[in-house]
Amino acid sequence: MKLSSKWMQLAALAVLVAVLPLFFPSGYYYRVGALIFVNGLAVTGLVILIGYAGQISLGHAGFAGIGGYACALAPAHLGLPPSLSILLGAVISAVLAVLIGKPILRLRGYYLAVATLGFGILVSMVLTNERALTGGPDGMAVQGLALRKILRGWGWKLSSGEFWYILSALAMLVGVWIALNLFQSATGRAMRALHGSEVAARTVGIDVARLKLQAFVISAVYASVAGSLLALQNQFVTPDIAGFMHSIEMVTMAVLGGVGSVLGAVTGSAILTLLPQVLTVFAEYEQLVLGLVMILVMIFLPRGLLPSIAAKLKGRGE
Amino acid sequence: MSLLEVSGLGIGFGGLRAVDNVGFSAEPGEIVSIIGPNGAGKTTLFNMISGVYLPDSGHVRLDGQDVTAAEPHRLARMGLTRTFQNLQIFQEMTVLENVIVGFHQSESGSLIADLLALPAARRRSQIARAQAQELLKRVRLDKAAEELAGNLSYGALKRLEIARALAMQPRVLLLDEPAAGCNAVETEEIDHLIAELAQSGIAILLVEHDMKMVMRISNHIVVLDHGEKIAEGSPESVSKNPAVIAAYLGAGDEESVDADS
């Protein structure tokens, strides 16, 4: 029964992705769509960390930064193709997540928030200050993916916007599929259990330290891959990708949509990615609006948009 | 060598000796009750035995092996688990999922298999699910299997915690006030369940304020007061012990050690 709900959610998402372009007024919206999906991927990772395992991170943009700069630096300095650079970035992020996760995941609540915040700031500072390597605050150019040219060789001619729309959507769908698999699995259930009661989880034999670390590493890899895709599609990357604001944006997307639900995360990403496109004033007051959204959600929809709406509908149905 | 052996166990919080120099042992199939007035240190003792608190003196041995400093999940994997006085339920999960979590050891395998929903992972989960359903029947919660645990009544949640603990097939089971807040029928059910579990060879440590129940089903009783063991023995001998009677009267509450009152 639960299994079919997984495929229903995936199918709904896939149909939406396929149908949406029919309503695009211009090719520009492929870019917006791609951005939504990339954000959706990163936020799905946060759902695993925050929604499943109940641990907070205000520094996950740091991993996006590592993924982004891996795609900028590895092709230039190591001669690695960009596709493999995504992998390299993910591996570096995973290793780093293990190293910093081990000590800081012992902390709880505010302390964990501050520690992860520190990590994010550290990454963005390194990216900003290592001018010789990273170009400093001005950022650096990123080589494009060869895949588009290969597809063209096969006679499939896609605009850059279309190409990234499809690729980002596929990445997000795979990310959502994995997150939904995890939800129903022994590991995911144990994560949700430790979220519900850590002491009870321990007394049924769950190694909570190990499980928190797994959630942290998985979500770091999600953020890293999302950061790589972002850098590759923009063909440019700046330290902002790892900045505090980006971390907050990710958490706000997760919280807005409903941090316990993967589809909610995607919805939150869509709303907060679209807002600045629709309301240009938003771009100027982005921080203000993010803060406001966060406060309003916490007060009126503490469980997030989708779960709250679902609960309302269910309540009415009975 | 006893299955569970507790000796000289003690812990202090600030100036308070919550538990001091407490020792006893339990054999397979035995029901050992820990009684004492409110604040006597019963739950604190359970917390130390189950690895939630690290005692500052004394030892816990399981099968003769020193497990004093072992973490709760290690003890659980060795066959010692517990329920909680103040319910510790996974509220946002279904009743069935709560019990499936109890099968974590047998259900869990490789992380990759879980992430990709490989057949091996799905098979493991299906087995755990079927076994959990059986356990829910045993505590008569099978009808509520798909409900969110948070929606259940207090008495039902007490039974759910027992089912979750049983999922681990423990050899030593610590029950902290399993019948608290339950009505007479529910209490009777739990009473039967505990006796049944002991018969199947599980060593049971029981903390319970319902004295009739304690006197009826215990093989052995340990009495705590102000963190210290003031008496120990069979139900008859303990209920006649002047120190025990004094402790209960001194505590000034309604309970009595007399089983017939």
Ligand SMILES: Nc1ncnc2c1ncn2[C@@H]1O[C@H](COP(=O)(O)OP(=O)(O)OP(=O)(O)O)[C@@H](O)[C@H]1O
């Ligand atoms: N974590 C803690 N920090 C400080 N004091 C504690 C802690 N845990 C227990 N205590 C104290 O230790 C004493 C024993 O408490 P405990 O909960 O073990 O009693 P109990 O016998 O289980 O009582 P009850 O019958 O009310 O459940 C109490 O005075 C309590 O306040």
Ligand SMILES: [Mg+2]
């Ligand atoms: Mg207690």
